[in-house]
Amino acid sequence: MKTYSSERGRDHGRNVIGDRVGCALGGSWLNSMTEKEMRRFVLMLVMLLIPLGCQRNQAGPATAKVSDGNIAVYFSPNGGCTDAIVKALDGAKSTLLVHAYSFTSAPIAKAVVDAHKRGVKVQVILDKSQRTEKYSSADFVAHAGIPTFIDEKHQIAHNKIMIIDGETVITGSFNFTKSAEEHNAENLLVIRSKDLAEKYTANWQAHAEHSVEYQGR
Numbered sequence: 572m573k574t575y576s577s578e579r580g581r582d583h584g585r586n587v588i589g590d591r592v593g594c595a596l597g598g599s600w601l602n603s604m605t606e607k608e609m610r611r612f613v614l615m616l617v618m619l620l621i622p623l624g625c626q627r628n629q630a631g632p633a634t635a636k637v638s639d640g641n642i643a644v645y646f647s648p649n650g651g652c653t654d655a656i657v658k659a660l661d662g663a664k665s666t667l668l669v670h671a672y673s674f675t676s677a678p679i680a681k682a683v684v685d686a687h688k689r690g691v692k693v694q695v696i697l698d699k700s701q702r703t704e705k706y707s708s709a710d711f712v713a714h715a716g717i718p719t720f721i722d723e724k725h726q727i728a729h730n731k732i733m734i735i736d737g738e739t740v741i742t743g744s745f746n747f748t749k750s751a752e753e754h755n756a757e758n759l760l761v762i763r764s765k766d767l768a769e770k771y772t773a774n775w776q777a778h779a780e781h782s783v784e785y786q787g788r
């Protein structure tokens with residue numbers, strides 16, 4: 572392996588690169604390269620590595636376009652989260668998918684049942700804790716005839732998601748509870764995006780597949 576000898580700054584860089592790459596490849600042939608050849612070699616190496624980096628990104632998070640560029644955000648306590656959810660539910664026309672950890676908010680449960688009564692196709696998935704939760708709305712929605720399921724596959728099914736008409740996603744830390752509205756520090760996003768709704772719907776369906784039907788107590 573060629574040892575570093577300081578001649579000029581330009582050669583310094585070349586020799587160091589040559590030695591390092593040469594080491595990496597386990598050969599000394601790189602040391603005989605001219606600077607121009609070395610530049611070409613490095614460029615070629617970069618061109619080969621860029622697609623590898625892109626492939627890694629493809630396995631990263633799903634992305635989605637937001638249709639009108641507006642995302643409404645609400646903060647608890649008493650920041651209008653419950654009202655925003657009820658308003659969005661009152662505007663539901665065709666479908667409503669719910670995936671909730673805790674569901675004890677009376678006004679939200681009423682808005683869900685109201686949507687069902689006006690013909691919106693409502694389906695609800697809840698965490699297993701809602702079987703025994705004292706003020707759970709699980710029974711209220713199940714008794715109203717809404718297909719209700721329990722997702723007991725996870726330690727906790729911690730999602731707080733509503734997907735309305737395949738175009739609006741409601742999510743955030745905000746549980747559908749009175750405490751989340753009045754006492755907790757929470758956030759809630761109302762996002763209008765068919766693209767995003769599609770991804771949330773696919774995820775909702777994946778959970779629905781391993782959930783079990785809940786008839787109510």
Ligand SMILES: [Zn+2]
Pocket residue numbers: 722724725728777778779781
């Ligand atoms: Zn699940």
